[in-house]
Amino acid sequence: MTTVLKAAVIGTGVISKEHLSFLAASPHARLVGVCDLSRAAARYAAQRYGADAPYTDFNQMLAEAQPDVVHILTPPQSHKFIATACLKAGAHVICEKPIASHYQDFQELWAIAQECDRALIEDQNYRFNEPILAIHDLVTQGKLGHIEEIEVRMSLGLRGGGRFADENLPSPIHQMPAGVIHDLITHLVYLALPYLPSFDYIRATWNNHGGGDLFKYDDLDALVIGDNVHARFRFSCTTMPEGFHFRVRGTEGYAETDLFQPYIRAVYPRGGKQLSPLVNHWCNGLDLMKASVRNFRRKIMQRTPYEGLKILLDRTYTALINGTPLPISYDDMERTSRLIDALVAEDNQR
Amino acid sequence: MKLLITGASGFVGKYVVAEGLRRGHDVKAVVRPQTDVTRIPWHDCDRLELVRIDLRQQAELTAALVGVDAVIHLAAVKSGDFYDQFAGTVMATESLLAAMAEAKVSRLVAISTFSVYEYQQKRAHSLLDENSPLVTKERVINRDEYSQTKLIQEELYREFGTEHNGKVTILRPGMIYGREYLWHALLGAEFGSVLLRIGTRGTLPLSYVENCAEAMIITAESEGAIGETINIVDDNLPTQGQYTKELMKRAESPKLYYCPWVVMKSIAGFGWWINQTFLEGKAKMPGIVVPAKLHGRFKPLRYTNKHAKTVLNWQPKYTFEESLDRSCGDQELLKA
CATH class of the missing domain: 3.30.360.10 (Dihydrodipicolinate Reductase; domain 2)
Structure with missing residues (x-):
């Protein structure tokens, strides 16, 4: 039987189309929530890509939908704050680039991921x-x-x-x-x-x-x-x-x-x-x-x-399910940042 | 009345502000921060206040709404990709409605479009009026971004009515034409300096911009229009052929080629079949060979302004010929 991870998306800007279309089609993911500050945007994305529910508060989404994986697609300045909440809520995080505004922020975020024993991946799609x-x-x-x-x-x-x-x-x-x-x-x-x-x-x-x-x-x-x-x-x-x-x-x-x-x-x-x-x-x-x-x-x-991006996401979900190495390593992100x-x-x- | 008009520097907005001032109202004209309004004749009118904000800046918008009796919401984005149009049309409207709720301004004249109607499943030459079905969520994906975002925008208007006791009138103008926009999208498809005319005998759902602007202001003034959805078109609508002939008497024409409606409809139908059969429906075709989009622009239908006349007690001021004369003349049309 195929293992299916509960996935959620925060941020419904242009790049969300690529993430959401992957999630809508992937046998490894079920889209349990889409979150955006704009209720209309969250609702549209949820309906268009078959999410269980739209949200305007990501903390509420984390509590109610309890996703296994969260895709963070918001502006970079918000990544650390949102990713920290997701990791602490027990979700793996796939974050759009740049994962953090500064190297120090990346290191702190990585430490939180380690503490929470959750995966943290930066989108290095190309x-x-x-x-x-x-x-x-x-x-x-x-x-x-x-x-x-x-x-x-x-x-x-x-x-x-x-x-x-x-x-x-x-x-x-x-x-x-x-x-x-x-x-x-x-x-x-x-x-x-x-x-x-x-x-x-x-x-x-x-x-x-x-x-x-x-x-x-x-x-x-x-x-x-x-x-x-x-x-x-x-x-x-x-x-x-x-x-x-x-x-x-x-x-x-x-x-x-x-x-x-x-x-x-x-x-x-x-x-x-x-x-x-x-x-x-x-x-x-x-x-x-x-x-x-x-x-x-x-x-x-x-x-x-x-x-x-579709290949990166597919490999990430497969790795998370099988417990194998992730397609983007700490070294990849650390050196980039x-x-x-x-x-x-x-x-x-x- | 004190009116707040969004999209005030746009093609239609300029006329609506002028008409509002002419009818004695105080007008708050919302324009984007970098917009140059110095060339618009009403820019220094005493009863006009310019409000320079982006509609997505809700806090500033709430402050601007203090003391306003009615909002005429025209602002929308017609170009760019879906996300540009969603942000500029849907999210801007969402922000405006939230600000109106906060400022306790309930009267809204919401400007929609004929693009929200379902065309492909409608019989040719049948009547399109306010009772005609809208395009469904399942089918809207085949329409252009403008139709998609305007349909979502209408949902927000209805929610504002139910959730915030909003006094909403939805106006759906047909194709608004005027001095700045004469060779419009219902005549044909533009290819550089060439216009491929599609059909000649279809009636055009036209609304001359000054007639339309007056209908919008009357709607804001009218208690009886609250809760109504009203189509706005002119009287004695011309066919595509008549419009083109009259316009060519008065204005320079692009290079014109012609394709009959039935031929274009068949080409689009064939293209659609190829796409669905061999390309899993994934191929991106030009708009005029996508049946849902083609029917939305060129299908011959009949139109009426009976409901507008009854509810608003409105009569289009200018005939088709007068409208073209005014559009092609040099008379100042935007004086307050």
Whole structure:
């Protein structure tokens, strides 16, 4: 018989669609509650995704629905407060990124999770997207040699409209230490960390190129070096089209992708020294053609770049049921949180 | 009366504020904090007070409602994804109603839309009036975000009536047109500078913006309208063809192409069948080839304003031709 965990969701913003659609379809979860400060929002989400009940008070939901797992999808500043209550109520916590506003908060939250003997997971969804997993396979198979460079680059036109550009009701994300980039930098950092052994040298240049008071920063250019591995992190609001590029370079070759328009370009020795450039061109050309068809189909079928989230959640629920290791470890979260703090720290800003 | 009007700087809101002032009311015009109103002729009128808040800021809203006799709630978000529209339409309304309950303001003229009606299951050329069925929760998922959020908004209005003894009138205007919006969505589908006209013989459920604005103010003044749901359309409604012909006499036209309603309906039906049969219904199609959305815009139906005239004792002031003349002329229409 399939074990089913009682799941609850707090926060019904944009990302809730991905969590709730997973929970509505998963054989491992039963959605016992959806909570939001807006009664209309909680009610809509509960009805749309088949939750047992809507709530506007998460403490009431924890007491009445007694969920085994709570998904926290609220603004980052509220994560620690809400997650603490959930853990103390005996629920495992899956928390949207960034799990905490500061490294210290993460450590305190982790200590509470340990005390309560509950799991605490940060959503590091893009790690489970197909191209990232494929590139990771190339690295672990040694096809790219020893990894020496990583570049993660995100371009998002946040100033062109939408939630973050609304001056009439500024998003709470603007109050984060790195402003809106703080909401996205977790993705950049956790993708690089598997290949970055340590942080010996950190330099981050934060800019507000667009000016004005709403955005604290709209541009980041950062370099981190550890054990001779260079990692570059770029965030831009102006370079278009929008993209989320990830590239690793090793002593033998390199591989790259764009997670918003997924493809893989991998160049490494294949077909012998003389033929390798030709074979790489042919293979990559073919892969690009296949990707264009696949991406057209993805667009029609409304597949989003959140495919990795469904895999992460599925693996998390399976691990919780079987008592096996969780897909995101303490080290994954600790190093991510620590490096973000370091990038934001004034000492490392130039 | 002291009226609080939300969405005051929007296309319809500007006219409603002007009409409210013309009829001698004091008006609190709610606009978002960064809105520039200096170009609107009524912005410096003595009986006008600008209230610069986002409707989701409930505390400020409660303070603004002190002394208000009636609220005309127009504000809604028509663009962006579902979550943008939900926040700007549903959550903003939720906040407004909570503030009204706190400030003990019970009179609400709630502006809804024809988009809440069920169209696909309605027979062509049948009458659409206040008794026509609304789209059900099961079927609304096939409609656009605007229909979905406006339907939830209407639920909130009804709750306000029952839970807080709210004196609510729900007005459902048809397609509101005017100087700022003449080539509207019921004529066809826009592709850049090209308009693909869909059908010519269907009657348009039109409401000229000045006629509509007057109906909204009369509703706020009318005790008899409390508890009513009222459709607002003009008299002698033109067909799509008549509207386009008259408009082209007065205004520049986009490049027009034409597709008969039955052809478009068949294309959409075929697209729907393909989606359901081969793609598990998961494919995202353009709105005009989704039957539920297509029928909502172009299905030929009949309309009436009998209930509005009876309850409100209202008569649309301008005929269709006069409305187009005013829309295409250079007369100032927003003077208080």
